[in-house]
Amino acid sequence: MSRVCVPRDAATLAVGADAVAGAIAERGVEVVRTGSRGLVWLEPMIEVETVAGRIAYGPVMAKDLPGLFEADFLNGGEHLLRLGRPEDHPWLAGQTRITFARCGILDPASLDDYRAHGGFKGLERAREIGPAATIAAVTDSGLRGRGGAGFPAGIKWRTVAEAPGETKYIVCNADEGDSGTFADRMIMEGDPFTLLEGMAIAAFAVGASKGYVYSRSEYPHANATFGAAIETARSAGVLSDFDVELRVGAGAYVCGEETALLESLEGKRGQVRAKPPLPAHQGLFGKPTVVNNVLTLATTPWVLAKGGEAYAALGVGRSRGTQPIQLAGNVRYPGVYEAPFGLTLGEIVNDIGGGTASGRPVKAVQCGGPLGAYFPPSLFDTVYDYEAFAARDGLIGHGGVVVFDDTVDMAAQARFAFQFCALESCGKCTPCRIGSVRGAETMQRVMDGVDTEANLALITDLCETLKFGSLCALGGFTPYPVMSAINHWPEDFHVVRDI
Amino acid sequence: MTSLEPWRPERGEEIIAGLTRLDGAVLPMFHALQGAFGHVPKETVAMIAHALNLSRAEVFGALSFYHDFRHEPPGARLVKICRAESCQAMGGEAASRFLLADLGIDWGETTPDGAVTVEPVYCLGLCAVSPAALVDGQPLGRVDGMLLVEAARA
Ligand SMILES: Cc1cc2nc3c(=O)[nH]c(=O)nc-3n(C[C@H](O)[C@H](O)[C@H](O)COP(=O)(O)O)c2cc1C
Ligand code: SF4
Ligand code: FES
Numbered sequence: 261m262s263r264v265c266v267p268r269d270a271a272t273l274a275v276g277a278d279a280v281a282g283a284i285a286e287r288g289v290e291v292v293r294t295g296s297r298g299l300v301w302l303e304p305m306i307e308v309e310t311v312a313g314r315i316a317y318g319p320v321m322a323k324d325l326p327g328l329f330e331a332d333f334l335n336g337g338e339h340l341l342r343l344g345r346p347e348d349h350p351w352l353a354g355q356t357r358i359t360f361a362r363c364g365i366l367d368p369a370s371l372d373d374y375r376a377h378g379g380f381k382g383l384e385r386a387r388e389i390g391p392a393a394t395i396a397a398v399t400d401s402g403l404r405g406r407g408g409a410g411f412p413a414g415i416k417w418r419t420v421a422e423a424p425g426e427t428k429y430i431v432c433n434a435d436e437g438d439s440g441t442f443a444d445r446m447i448m449e450g451d452p453f454t455l456l457e458g459m460a461i462a463a464f465a466v467g468a469s470k471g472y473v474y475s476r477s478e479y480p481h482a483n484a485t486f487g488a489a490i491e492t493a494r495s496a497g498v499l500s501d502f503d504v505e506l507r508v509g510a511g512a513y514v515c516g517e518e519t520a521l522l523e524s525l526e527g528k529r530g531q532v533r534a535k536p537p538l539p540a541h542q543g544l545f546g547k548p549t550v551v552n553n554v555l556t557l558a559t560t561p562w563v564l565a566k567g568g569e570a571y572a573a574l575g576v577g578r579s580r581g582t583q584p585i586q587l588a589g590n591v592r593y594p595g596v597y598e599a600p601f602g603l604t605l606g607e608i609v610n611d612i613g614g615g616t617a618s619g620r621p622v623k624a625v626q627c628g629g630p631l632g633a634y635f636p637p638s639l640f641d642t643v644y645d646y647e648a649f650a651a652r653d654g655l656i657g658h659g660g661v662v663v664f665d666d667t668v669d670m671a672a673q674a675r676f677a678f679q680f681c682a683l684e685s686c687g688k689c690t691p692c693r694i695g696s697v698r699g700a701e702t703m704q705r706v707m708d709g710v711d712t713e714a715n716l717a718l719i720t721d722l723c724e725t726l727k728f729g730s731l732c733a734l735g736g737f738t739p740y741p742v743m744s745a746i747n748h749w750p751e752d753f754h755v756v757r758d759i
Numbered sequence: 760m761t762s763l764e765p766w767r768p769e770r771g772e773e774i775i776a777g778l779t780r781l782d783g784a785v786l787p788m789f790h791a792l793q794g795a796f797g798h799v800p801k802e803t804v805a806m807i808a809h810a811l812n813l814s815r816a817e818v819f820g821a822l823s824f825y826h827d828f829r830h831e832p833p834g835a836r837l838v839k840i841c842r843a844e845s846c847q848a849m850g851g852e853a854a855s856r857f858l859l860a861d862l863g864i865d866w867g868e869t870t871p872d873g874a875v876t877v878e879p880v881y882c883l884g885l886c887a888v889s890p891a892a893l894v895d896g897q898p899l900g901r902v903d904g905m906l907l908v909e910a911a912r913a
Pocket of ligand 2: 514532684685686687688689690692693731732733734735736
């Protein structure tokens with residue numbers, strides 16, 4: 261009897277996947293709950309295991325099931341919603357899936373399934389070659405931190421390995437606060453053992469015996485799936501003497517900043533620490549600590565299994581390997597698209613994303629979360645690469661790409677950037693704590709048409725102060741969305757609005 | 760809604776005592792207390808300070824820093840709506856305004872009959888199905904105003 265894979269990723273639950281799974285199981289058919297393949301506009305996308313391989317259907321609603329059974333979908337029968345073999349779908353066929361190789365395919369609750377899909381090969385390899393060669397493989401891969409700052413992972417690991425001390429920690433940053441990003445969540449829900457394996461590799465490389473995953477309260481489903489995976493791995497003893505604990509944040513964006521995260525893990529206010537000392541030297545509870553993003557850690561099993569050179573062979577310039585690009589906002593084909601660095605922004609938005617969902621022209625694209633710049637279509641030739649984005653006052657950040665159509669008011673977006681900074685400021689620096697509030701007020705005046713030029717000049721000054729007078733990127737990068745909006749869409753700051 | 764317990768000091772002490780062995784136990788304690796009572800009662804600040812040998816100021820400082828922790832229990836139904844950029848791009852603000860007007864409340868408020876609380880959140884990681892919300896922990900995607908009203912009042 262064919263099994264049917266129905267995703268349990270939170271985004272698929274949000275569009276009715278549970279009802280679909282229930283309606284299939286009701287007919288006595290075996291249902292496996294998987295992660296999502298990431299073609300989110302087709303969710304709930306279900307896959308039937310047939311003699312000819314998996315056949316996908318989507319988007320499937322519970323009400324479509326009578327018709328699907330009638331069409332004999334259990335044997336891959338024809339139907340309006342039939343998508344064919346998922347791996348042949350152009351959106352998947354065009355990708356280079358490394359971090360997401362298994363996500364959406366395997367049963368995230370099953371260690372056997374994980375092993376059957378190549379799991380633990382990286383950890384085994386690390387144990388064969390030893391800590392020094394493990395760090396060398398990660399360094400050779402060119403893998404840079406996927407949390408936002410893009411710091412080379414291998415160098416961070418070496419610093420912690422060389423730091424004196426018996427007790428060291430691995431901290432996985434799963435705080436994923438950037439709007440428009442969800443790849444960490446998808447890994448925790450769809451392939452949690454990959455993350456655990458990556459943490460175990462890091463622990464082996466630097467000599468740590470305890471790891472923490474700092475996730476967020478906005479992710480209850482990821483926390484449940486990942487928490488269960490920790491229990492499963494622990495009772496099966498697959499991580500040897502390395503132990504992992506899941507901790508959950510409490511709605512503070514700034515706790516994604518690594519030192520604020522450490523403060524929070526210690527039970528304190530999530531205030532940013534001055535650096536130095538680096539977390540690699542004095543991190544959690546004052547001990548040498550590796551802080552890495554979920555995607556960074558979840559990529560290391562592949563790097564170890566296939567070798568650093570194989571990963572470094574992909575990408576452009578100093579951006580090696582692949583990036584799971586997260587397409588969201590007003591886009592026709594939202595989801596996660598993993599590709600080597602080097603696409604242009606235009607290819608990402610128009611070719612892969614299919615333009616806007618509304619069918620209206622694209623006006624702006626915010627890349628890299630709430631602290632990232634807004635790009636106009638005239639900059640669509642920008643190459644997706646850390647340095648190329650930085651050269652245009654933008655950032656790749658955690659890989660979020662949020663599309664807006666021509667109904668967006670860029671002055672409102674600039675005001676929101678200040679409001680968000682004010683709401684989330686940790687309070688340590690005056691420009692960030694006070695300046696953000698003033699910025700939002702001043703932008704409101706611009707929107708009300710009061711002393712426009714003088715107020716815009718004030719905002720430009722304020723952005724300079726924020727840029728150079730902030731301890732961390734929350735205050736320091738808020739000028740990016742603000743100034744990009746002012747520079748690329750000046751007309752939006754010179755209209756009289758009726759409210 | 761997951762059923763909440765009425766606040767009882769003995770029960771608070773019990774929850775706190777069960778977590779003291781953790782390193783950096785303060786946040787796990789707040790979460791556990793809020794999970795049980797729907798909020799973090801202010802009496803627990805002194806209890807936690809005592810249990811962990813911290814000053815009350817330290818514990819209160821931590822409690823007041825985080826957006827999540829409530830000082831009063833929420834309404835019977837808790838609606839968290841994303842207000843971040845991807846959801847903005849898909850009409851999330853208009854959908855939220857529709858719901859708030861229907862309920863006659865503002866962000867962070869509870870309806871006078873105690874039926875519904877609406878809280879803002881900044882990204883639920885459901886950006887590919889924007890606009891998104893969590894209703895009593897249940898994710899909802901591709902919402903509009905009507906759908907939010909239905910979910911809040913169902
Ligand atoms: C305000 C702010 C928020 C951040 N949020 C996150 C986050 O949610 N997740 C993350 O991995 N890194 C975040 N970072 C970056 C971290 O400080 C740090 O660079 C990262 O966790 C290191 O891991 P990586 O090298 O693997 O990227 C944030 C930084 C700042 C300044
Ligand atoms: S820039 Fe803002 S968030 Fe960052 S340390 Fe300063 S006050 Fe805190
Ligand atoms: S921006 Fe709304 S769910 Fe991410």
